[in-house]
Amino acid sequence: MTARNREALALVPSALLLTAGLAAIFLRRDEFLSNESLVYGGVFLGLCLAAHLVIRWSAPNADPYIFPLVAVLACLGLVELYRIDESFAQAQARWFVIGLVMFAVTLASVRDLRWLQDNKYTIALASLVVLLLPRVPGIGQSTNGAYLSISVGPMSVQAAEFAKIGIVVFLAGYLRDTRQVLIHGGRRILGLSLPPLRHLGPLLVIWGTAMLMLIFIRDLGSSLMFFGAFLALLYVATGRLSYPLAGIGAFAAGAWFVGSRVGHVQDRVAAWRDPLDPELFNATGGSYQLAQSLFAQADGGLFGRGFGQAELGTMVDGDLVTTPLLPASQTDMIYALIVNETGLLGGAAILLAYLLIVQRGFRIASLARDPFHKLLATGLSAVFALQVFVIVGGVTKVIPLTGVTLPFMSYGGSSLMANFILLALLLRVSETARRPA
Amino acid sequence: MNTSIRNLFVVLVLLFGVLVAFTSRWTVFEDGDLRADALNRRDVIRAERVPRGRILAADGTVLARSVRERSRSSGTTRYVRRYPLGSKYVGPVGYSDTSLTQTGLERSMNEPLAGKAVKLTTAVDRLVTGDQRGDDIRTTLRPRVQQAALDGLGDRPGSVVALDPRTGKVLAMASRPGFDPNKAINESGYYASLTKRSDRVLLNRATQDAYVPGSVFKVVTAAAAIDSGKMTADTTVDGSNGQVFSGAPMNNYGGAQYGQVTLRTSLTNSVNTAFGNVAELVGKETMRRYMRRFGFDAKPPLDYPDDQLRASGSYRDGRLIPATSRFVDVARLGIGQDKLQVTPLQMAMVSAAVANRGRLMKPHLVDRIVDADGRVQREVEPELQQRVMGAGAADVLRSMMGDVVNEGTGTAASLSGITVGGKTGTAERDIRRGLNDLWFIGFAPLDDPKVAVAVVVENTTGAGGVVAAPIARDVMQAALGGDG
Structure with a gap:
């Protein structure tokens, strides 16, 4: 069987999963089964097959496993969103279609990755501007003290989602050019061989940018994601462990400094340390969300309560749907909700699916011949993995909770579109590497 | 670069391992404490959706029963407790309410009264057990x-x-x-005024x-x-x-x-x-x-x-x-x-x-516990x-x-x-x-x-x-x- 046919076949299970999941929710809600779930499952399968045809036409040799894995995650996300509130699922389905279009457009238009490399400085500048826009009065928005989104007309755009791709493109291009110098270094200071200042400079600038982001955007999660991707790329580009270790040290020092001074970050850290403290629990901006996340996971146990069985305390207040028992269950907390309904096994399965995507990403990087392609695939995979780590780690109290989305599952158009673009770039790298010469 | 890529992947696998470990911690290893935490209201909310069993006197007089209440703000149905004889049996029977919690038999007999609602763990259990009405408690009290x-x-x-x-x-x-336990549950401020009284009214003497x-x-x-x-x-x-x-x-x-x-x-x-x-x-x-x-x-x-x-x-x-x-x-x-x-x-x-x-x-x-179909579950x-x-x-x-x-x-x-x-x-x-x-x-x-x-x-x-x-x-x- 050819790779493409395997891909097409693998899409069927995810469509069945969507059908079964929706059926379970219908059964729970209305106590009768309608054929609606079958219709939705069919439509979903049709959309995925359409995207599959685009891949078949424009990147026939690309990795065949990534897209079906993404489809499984997306359909689980849709089922959970439908379970919280139908309107979420409807909007998300529209975003899913738009995301697939973006995916097709990116895959079809970016035929040669050299174009990205040539324009890396422009892309970097654009990304930084996008990142800082949320602080601009008028169009910027603050959520829980963090500045993460820009409002454009009726829509709100998550800046970091798009900027992460631009930054990775820039870093891959920049490190491709300078890696030789960084490897061979110049002077040795304290046992650490330092490259010439001319080349070290930009790296310090990137570190400084991450710190500035912490201060300006006030979001530990996204700066961790960016800086982690940077260190991963630096390590892969140079093969020297001393760079990322020094980087982690520098980031930790900076994060400690910022964390002990910026009130909003301070609150998050306090809530993280002791989420079950009644005082923090009841304080605004306290630990309520994290505590509820842990309660929801405990409620799920090993096997979960089943689709539609978690307690959300859903309130309908006019048009606004809120879930007071598990706030932001459609975005930040979706992992907690999934664990609540499908248990530890469901949560572990999802993490495994993400890890498989990351594994395919690194495999693409290994197979790529061009250093820029290698670095690009590594960077995109790493930033993707770190995003999952930051949000799931936040929800499970590994690190302080910050608001980034769970790729392909959380509610939100920006996240879905950006991750589909990321996916298209990965497949483009894969296609280039695996195309028969 | 491929060695570095592999090493990087190993690091990420370890990070994801930490995520699975922490998820296991909350779902399997420390779930009991989290479930029992006073801040966690999931079991209470779940129990409210199921009618509790009645508490009866020795001759069948109803001392406590559950009535349906539809909330307009959330569009959900819940059951609240009613005590037809008011203050007369509040000592032995006690009261049961989500915010006041429970006292008396309402508390010591909570498990049969609440039925299996609280203990249901999976969707499968739910399908198997079906009706979830709690059991009735027939007391030895003679009106x-x-x-x-x-x-x-x-x-x-x-x-x-x-x-x-x-x-x-x-x-x-x-x-x-x-x-009056009905007032304590329904009238805001009534219970608080009881706690301030000097005659120890909340005590079952x-x-x-x-x-x-x-x-x-x-x-x-x-x-x-x-x-x-x-x-x-x-x-x-x-x-x-x-x-x-x-x-x-x-x-x-x-x-x-x-x-x-x-x-x-x-x-x-x-x-x-x-x-x-x-x-x-x-x-x-x-x-x-x-x-x-x-x-x-x-x-x-x-x-x-x-x-x-x-x-x-x-x-x-x-x-x-x-x-x-x-x-x-x-x-x-x-x-x-x-x-x-x-x-x-x-x-x-x-x-x-x-x-x-x-x-x-x-x-x-307690004289006996009787299920919703009238079968005696336990006789003391x-x-x-x-x-x-x-x-x-x-x-x-x-x-x-x-x-x-x-x-x-x-x-x-x-x-x-x-x-x-x-x-x-x-x-x-x-x-x-x-x-x-x-x-x-x-x-x-x-x-x-x-x-x-x-x-x-x-x-x-x-x-x-x-x-x-x-x-x-x-x-x-x-x-x-x-x-x-």
Whole structure:
């Protein structure tokens, strides 16, 4: 069987999963089964097959496993969103279609990755501007003290989602050019061989940018994601462990400094340390969300309560749907909700699916011949993995909770579109590497 | 670069491993603590969606039931508790509410009342078990007896407990003042106002309050004296007024002089100084042994929430001490003074043990648990708590208590056509204003007791024989008057 046919076949299970999941929710809600779930499952399968045809036409040799894995995650996300509130699922389905279009457009238009490399400085500048826009009065928005989104007309755009791709493109291009110098270094200071200042400079600038982001955007999660991707790329580009270790040290020092001074970050850290403290629990901006996340996971146990069985305390207040028992269950907390309904096994399965995507990403990087392609695939995979780590780690109290989305599952158009673009770039790298010469 | 890529992947696998480890921690290893956390309301919310079982009196009168309530703001249905008889049964039954939590039988019987709703863990369980209505609790409480107890107390603070000495069934458990649990659940501010009141209205006096027993405790002293073989009913002791015990003079009621009196006469006339001598003769060790057999020094084994039960006994600085403690003045312990603090339930158990020929039955409020389809899930069988004394000694003591009602201080408890046994008590609270806690414990009929009671009326003028005995009479009459 050819790779493409395997891909097409693998899409069927995810469509069945969507059908079964929706059926379970219908059964729970209305106590009768309608054929609606079958219709939705069919439509979903049709959309995925359409995207599959685009891949078949424009990147026939690309990795065949990534897209079906993404489809499984997306359909689980849709089922959970439908379970919280139908309107979420409807909007998300529209975003899913738009995301697939973006995916097709990116895959079809970016035929040669050299174009990205040539324009890396422009892309970097654009990304930084996008990142800082949320602080601009008028169009910027603050959520829980963090500045993460820009409002454009009726829509709100998550800046970091798009900027992460631009930054990775820039870093891959920049490190491709300078890696030789960084490897061979110049002077040795304290046992650490330092490259010439001319080349070290930009790296310090990137570190400084991450710190500035912490201060300006006030979001530990996204700066961790960016800086982690940077260190991963630096390590892969140079093969020297001393760079990322020094980087982690520098980031930790900076994060400690910022964390002990910026009130909003301070609150998050306090809530993280002791989420079950009644005082923090009841304080605004306290630990309520994290505590509820842990309660929801405990409620799920090993096997979960089943689709539609978690307690959300859903309130309908006019048009606004809120879930007071598990706030932001459609975005930040979706992992907690999934664990609540499908248990530890469901949560572990999802993490495994993400890890498989990351594994395919690194495999693409290994197979790529061009250093820029290698670095690009590594960077995109790493930033993707770190995003999952930051949000799931936040929800499970590994690190302080910050608001980034769970790729392909959380509610939100920006996240879905950006991750589909990321996916298209990965497949483009894969296609280039695996195309028969 | 491929080696570095592989190393990087290993690092990310480890990071994801941490995520799985932490998810396991919350779902499997530490889930119990999280589930039980007071801040976690999931089980409470879930339980609200299922109607709790009813709580019924012995004759089927509904004491508590669940009614549907639709909330307009959230569009959800929930069940709330209603208590058709208001404040009358709030002591034993308690209340159940999401914000006030639970007390009484509502709490101790929560598991059957709530059904399996709380314990359902998976969707599969739900499909298998189907209907989730909780089980009904049929109590041993008899409305007519309860009503007689409440009527007898009237507006006076105090408590009445009536037991069936043969089985340990609690026939009535009254505590005054009371409050309306319906209002506590539904009226904002009502419960908060109750917590601010100085009359301990939220307390179930029958099981939680501490009273000085006074002379009703002489029954325990007499039981220890007779059953241990140290005395008989006809052994004489010095009953003269003003004898010195532990360096302080003791007086008889009204300063009466008795000289040498038998144990029987001492009980009939409640002679303090005679019982001071009896207690010293019996000794601390024997006193402690018999107190423990009657159930003192431990919480009664009632099917009721543990923190709403109080152990009776000698208290020093708020802590229970045994009768053998050097801080105990045994002569004054013997007349129910010194450091003694008892609950009405405990004194009813003393009366019931004597009535049942020395065999103390475990007191219980639940008669049986019946599921939604009427099937009996569990029936509570009478169970022996303790063999307190020999049948012979108990019979002697029973006839002595008959004399108390026949010709002694408890004549006001006598019933026409039925002979009654009992003992009065007057525990001084405020000597200057003449305020006392007035007691009566007793049983009827004398030769084959079917009901045993303890009555206490707080902080009032007069003597136990005048105020508490008539209440006991009415309660016993109601209990003997057939069903209901």
